[in-house]
Amino acid sequence: MELVIEGKGLAKRYGEGPGMRAALDGVDIEVKRGEFVAVLGPSGCGKSTLLGVLGGLDRSFGGKLWLFGEDIDPLSDAALAALRGRRIGFVFQAFHLLGHLSTRDNILAPALFSRDHQAVADRRALGDRVDHLLHEIGLGGRGDDMPATMSGGERQRVAIARAMLLEPELLLCDEPTGNLDAETGQQIVELFHRLHRDQNMTVVAVTHELRVAEVATRTLHMRGGALVDEDGPRSVRGVE
Amino acid sequence: MNRGALWTLVRRDLARERGALVTSGFGIAAGTAALVFFLALGLGVRSVLLGDVFPIDQVELESPKANDPGLLGLVFGRGEQPGITAKQVSQLKALPEVEAAYPKLKFSFPASARGGKEVFGREVGTSEMIGDGIAIALVAEGDLLGDFPFVDPLKHPGKPCRHTHQCEAPQYCEGPAGADGVCVDPVPVLISHYLIEIFDKSVAPAHNLPPVGKTLIEKAGGVVFKLWLGESLLGRSKKGGPRHVHARVVGISDRAIDLGVTLPLTVVQRFNREYTGDQAAENFSSVVLKAKNAASVSRIMNAGRELDLVPRDTRARDVSVLISGVMALLALVGVIILVVSASNIAYTFRVLVSERRREIALYRAVGASAVDMMKWLMALALTMGALGGAVGLGVSWLLSKLANYLAASRLPDFPFKPDSFFAFPWWLVCGGFLFASLFAAIGAIGPARRAGKVEPAAALASLS
Structure with a gap:
């Protein structure tokens, strides 16, 4: 099966000298198309750093990384940005919605920077896509709401819709339920599960919550910047 | 993006x-x-x-040897300087940068003036009078104060005469001293703003005379005075007999000589011929060259330099x-x-x-x-x-x-x-x-x- 992510000897260090800390310590990772990989580990083990590297958000790392079979090392900043915009969606723990924009405009943010002009040229189709996504995440008709008026769960749903706007092949999630209560977190996990199951989307979620791992096809355990264990591959367990 | x-x-x-x-x-x-x-x-x-005020789209060139001859020059015959020939004027006029060329000619003879009763209430005079002649085309319409044109009076000659009393005032008998002449209007004269300023600020207070303003000249219907030709306090011209002509101030112009009077060019040519000779009438003191644009003035000056002519006034550039x-x-x-x-x-x-x-x-x-x-x-x-x-x-x-x-x-x-x-x-x-x-x-x-x-x-x- 096609590898969406292939990382070899991924390393990342913060600081120098005696205070130096290895956030990533020679991580080898492969993610195949259609997999839902959960990376479990305690806070500070390097999960978010790994996600930043895998998403091409952080280029100052050691080792080699291929995304969709392409070595990202020689890619220019613009080419890597285009790849991110076209093929990768991000969901963050803190949602990172822009407070001055409506729900609709937040979801549309990726379209501003898309190099796929054809995909964003048809404004009506884009608007329909936003409406469809809002409906999918259970926020139909709330496109004009401002983030400040929404609950944490609703904001995270909007952030997921934003990540899905341009139909990426890979969804990278950084502690997606970290800021949510148990019930809301469960709803978000169900949403990811549905996206993965119904759209065969490749998902990598770094988390310290087991419930995310419960819907994943494979779980990686991380400690001290290194992958120390792996569960699976296994079939998807339903959460319904 | x-x-x-x-x-x-x-x-x-x-x-x-x-x-x-x-x-x-x-x-x-x-x-x-x-x-x-x-x-x-x-x-x-x-x-x-x-x-x-200082048009930069034109330049006045003169011969370096033909700088102002001065009063002594006028009296002792140094007025017969070579000046600028008609050929040189034609050459300059033919330059592609030149839109128009206007020659100017200075008096090459001694002169003095007396008059101004209409304005001052009594006759006043100058022991020396400097003057020049300019092309009529150089005078702007706004420079003229009344209905009096700035043209050579001989263009519209009146009846023959031998003495001025044979003419109807304000006409006078124009012609060399002792010869037959014709009755003509007073010679039109332009004066400069600068001259009025000097007169009002310095001369008038010293002699208890009223200041001369534009309005006053207009009211007087043109100040008429007598211009003595061929003789002044410093001496007499060697050629021609001294005589006087009637002159009338018809306007205030920046084309006028700063301290003196400016007459139509053909009038000065006639007077110069009478008192100095043909060369003083045919050669010009300077020539005003109007450029097609300000940027080409320096090229005109260069062309003038090749004809041994120099700019008369660099104030515009300054x-x-x-x-x-x-x-x-x-x-x-x-x-x-x-x-x-x-x-x-x-x-x-x-x-x-x-x-x-x-x-x-x-x-x-x-x-x-x-x-x-x-x-x-x-x-x-x-x-x-x-x-x-x-x-x-x-x-x-x-x-x-x-x-x-x-x-x-x-x-x-x-x-x-x-x-x-x-x-x-x-x-x-x-x-x-x-x-x-x-x-x-x-x-x-x-x-x-x-x-x-x-x-x-x-x-x-x-x-x-």
């Missing part, structure tokens, strides 16, 4: 950061207003000074240099304001980038490149500069209107007082606009580069 997306971001920022951007834009507007106001003022004043210097100084004030406002913009944008690290990082995560982020900041700065520039241009225009209004209503009339002291050529308007945008962009370059360098992973992680 396409232009539509860029404009969407800029539009949102203009609405969102209105306060900070207005504050920064104020500096740009003030700088542009000062720059354009001062330059427009300089251009306006320059246009009046170099267009009317004034031009002076105005350019003053304009540069005033423009510097505007530029300094713009520099200060650029640094203000740099500060505002630096704060803006710091405050928006998360937003920038998010945009980077969803597909923006570092260049996209720089473009965004630069587009915002350019828009701000353009808006500030437009406001600055509007303010400078309004200020110019106010200044013109105050000048028109508060300042007393003075020679060459213009309707407007300002000029707003298209290039100044475009230049002001571009300068405003340029300085705003310069201020934003540093912060824009910083925005491009925001590490998305680090920024998003630190704000989780």
Whole structure:
């Protein structure tokens, strides 16, 4: 099966000298198309750093990384940005919605920077896509709401819709339920599960919550910047 | 990122950061207003000074050997200088840069004057009178005060005569002393503003005479006086018999000689021939060359140099240099304001980038490149500069209107007082606009580069 992510000897260090800390310590990772990989580990083990590297958000790392079979090392900043915009969606723990924009405009943010002009040229189709996504995440008709008026769960749903706007092949999630209560977190996990199951989307979620791992096809355990264990591959367990 | 997306971001920022951007834009507007106001003022004043007072689109050339012969020269025959020949005038006229050539000719004989009873209540006179002749075409219509034309009186000769008492006043008998002549109108004479100024400020008070103003000359219907030819306090001309002609002041002109009287060229040629000889009538003292444009004046001067002719007056160029210097100084004030406002913009944008690290990082995560982020900041700065520039241009225009209004209503009339002291050529308007945008962009370059360098992973992680 096609590898969406292939990382070899991924390393990342913060600081120098005696205070130096290895956030990533020679991580080898492969993610195949259609997999839902959960990376479990305690806070500070390097999960978010790994996600930043895998998403091409952080280029100052050691080792080699291929995304969709392409070595990202020689890619220019613009080419890597285009790849991110076209093929990768991000969901963050803190949602990172822009407070001055409506729900609709937040979801549309990726379209501003898309190099796929054809995909964003048809404004009506884009608007329909936003409406469809809002409906999918259970926020139909709330496109004009401002983030400040929404609950944490609703904001995270909007952030997921934003990540899905341009139909990426890979969804990278950084502690997606970290800021949510148990019930809301469960709803978000169900949403990811549905996206993965119904759209065969490749998902990598770094988390310290087991419930995310419960819907994943494979779980990686991380400690001290290194992958120390792996569960699976296994079939998807339903959460319904 | 396409232009539509860029404009969407800029539009949102203009609405969102209105306060900070207005504050920064104020500096740009003030700088542009000062720059354009001062330059427009300089251009306006320059246009009046170099267009009317010291025309820079023309040059007067003379022979270096034919400089003013002086009174002694007139008396002792040094007036027979070679001067500028008709051939040289033709050569100059043929230059492609020359639009028109007007020869001038000085008196080559001694002269004096007496008259002015209409104005002063008694006859006054000068022991010496200097004068020259100019082409009629050089005299502007506005220079003439009444209905008296500036033409050679012999163009409309009256009845034959031998003495003036045979003519009807104010005509006099024109012709060499003791010979037959014809009755003609007084010789039209132009005087300079400068002469009036000197007379009113120095001569009139010393002799308890009333000042001569434009109105007074107009009221008098043209001051008539007697011009003595061939004789003055210093001596007599060797050729021709002394005689007097009637002359009438018909206008005040900047074409007139500073201290003396200016007559139609053909009249002076006739008098010079009578008292000095043919050469003094056929060769000219100087020639005024009107250039097709101001830029070609130096080429005309070079061509004149090849004919051994030099510029008579470099005041136009001196004034031009002076105005350019003053304009540069005033423009510097505007530029300094713009520099200060650029640094203000740099500060505002630096704060803006710091405050928006998360937003920038998010945009980077969803597909923006570092260049996209720089473009965004630069587009915002350019828009701000353009808006500030437009406001600055509007303010400078309004200020110019106010200044013109105050000048028109508060300042007393003075020679060459213009309707407007300002000029707003298209290039100044475009230049002001571009300068405003340029300085705003310069201020934003540093912060824009910083925005491009925001590490998305680090920024998003630190704000989780």
